[in-house]
Amino acid sequence: MRIEKTGEIATAALLISALSGFLLAYQYEVAEPFISATAIETVIPFGAFWRSVHFWSSQAFFLVLILHIWQCTGSMDRFCRHRKGRIHWTVVSLTLPLAMYALFTGYVLRFDGTGQAAGKIAEHLLLNVPIAGSMLDRMLMATSTEGLNRVYTVHILFTALCWGLGTWYHTRRVIVGRKIFLYTLTAVVITGVLIHAPIDLPGQNLHLIKGPWFFLGIQELLRHMAPITAGIIFPMIPLAIVALFPWLRKRSGIYSALAIWSSVYIIATVVTLAR
Amino acid sequence: MTRRSLIKKMLMAIAAALCAWPVIGFIMPVRYRPPRKVLIREKLPKGSFLIEPEFVLFASETGPVAVSRTCTHLGCTVSFDETRKQFICPCHQSMFHWNGKYISGPAQKDLPRFEVKTSEDGKGYVVLI
Structure with missing residues (x-):
């Protein structure tokens, strides 16, 4: 698939995710997150459907974004011949951590067993960051003092920033063809109807919680390493590599580093899944 | 880098810091919340x-x-x-005795305890969180 096409699909998926998210916000209550999420899932007409559409379009956006970035690394010389192009890459690469955090906070916001644990772990990890830890926590999480108010704010803010970076900054326009939008919408709706967005029942996972799929590797590493190493430094490695890609000279070394990192992460993920 | 561009960049950094100050100043404060009292309206038999x-x-x-x-x-x-x-952490499997003493896992520290008082009517407890 061409680079432009994956970019278009990612934008379409983000648009569907944002629109379904706005719709869910009409019934979601940040003061009673689990009760309102359960009500949306079980009682409110079309609630389960819209949750699924939001869940799967967000997953699709994240995965297609990774694919799009991966494709772009192959054409690096075309994009980043000049300094301006390299700066553009580094700024646009911010969509990756922003998307990851928006996706992660989506799990926290449903506030079931997995969501509660994910929120508490994230808060403790942020507090473990030297010097800026407290400020990062106040800006991005602060669940222990503010409940889910800030998580909800950041969830919406980061989605909007992803949209702004991907359209206004990256392509200077919204490039989503009608066909691509309809294909993406159809794929998301069919997946949403067939597979419900997950939510844990109370007391379902008392002795073992498995976090969001992309967090499982970190969860395993946190069992064996210090929080700052496993939860902050290790996940920052690929994000930093992607952001600095055009500035680094030895491309083969970068691919090897990414391959080693991915292997470690996949093994850690499999170990958590097997628990 | 010329002196002019250096001064321009420094001025931009100062302007950015000045813009960030009211934002961070607004976000950082933690509103004071007094300790919460949880009322338990029953007397527990010993050992329960x-x-x-x-x-x-x-x-x-x-x-x-x-x-x-x-x-x-x-x-x-x-x-x-x-x-x-025993207490078991579902996230990373740390374990603790019933009294909060650490047994195993990555936690390394005991679970903290909260202050408990007998309720005013003597028929229950008040736990200060």
Whole structure:
């Protein structure tokens, strides 16, 4: 698939995710997150459907974004011949951590067993960051003092920033063809109807919680390493590599580093899944 | 880099810091919240316990003991295994004795305890969180 096409699909998926998210916000209550999420899932007409559409379009956006970035690394010389192009890459690469955090906070916001644990772990990890830890926590999480108010704010803010970076900054326009939008919408709706967005029942996972799929590797590493190493430094490695890609000279070394990192992460993920 | 461009960049950095100041200043403060009182409206027989969302209250031989359910590793809510009389963290499997003493896992520290008082009518407890 061409680079432009994956970019278009990612934008379409983000648009569907944002629109379904706005719709869910009409019934979601940040003061009673689990009760309102359960009500949306079980009682409110079309609630389960819209949750699924939001869940799967967000997953699709994240995965297609990774694919799009991966494709772009192959054409690096075309994009980043000049300094301006390299700066553009580094700024646009911010969509990756922003998307990851928006996706992660989506799990926290449903506030079931997995969501509660994910929120508490994230808060403790942020507090473990030297010097800026407290400020990062106040800006991005602060669940222990503010409940889910800030998580909800950041969830919406980061989605909007992803949209702004991907359209206004990256392509200077919204490039989503009608066909691509309809294909993406159809794929998301069919997946949403067939597979419900997950939510844990109370007391379902008392002795073992498995976090969001992309967090499982970190969860395993946190069992064996210090929080700052496993939860902050290790996940920052690929994000930093992607952001600095055009500035680094030895491309083969970068691919090897990414391959080693991915292997470690996949093994850690499999170990958590097997628990 | 010329002196002019250096001064321009420094001025931009100062302007950015000046813009960030009111934003960070607004976000950082934590509103004061007084300790919360959780009222338990029953007297527990000796040797029994009561599981609450934030703590487990034990009626021990030496008096009531409220052990926090917040794991000292990364803050997950620990579960209480009634048969083994142990706390288990569902996130990274740290384990603690019923009284909060650390046994194993990445937590390394004991679970904290909350202050427990007898309620004013003498028919229950007040736990200060």
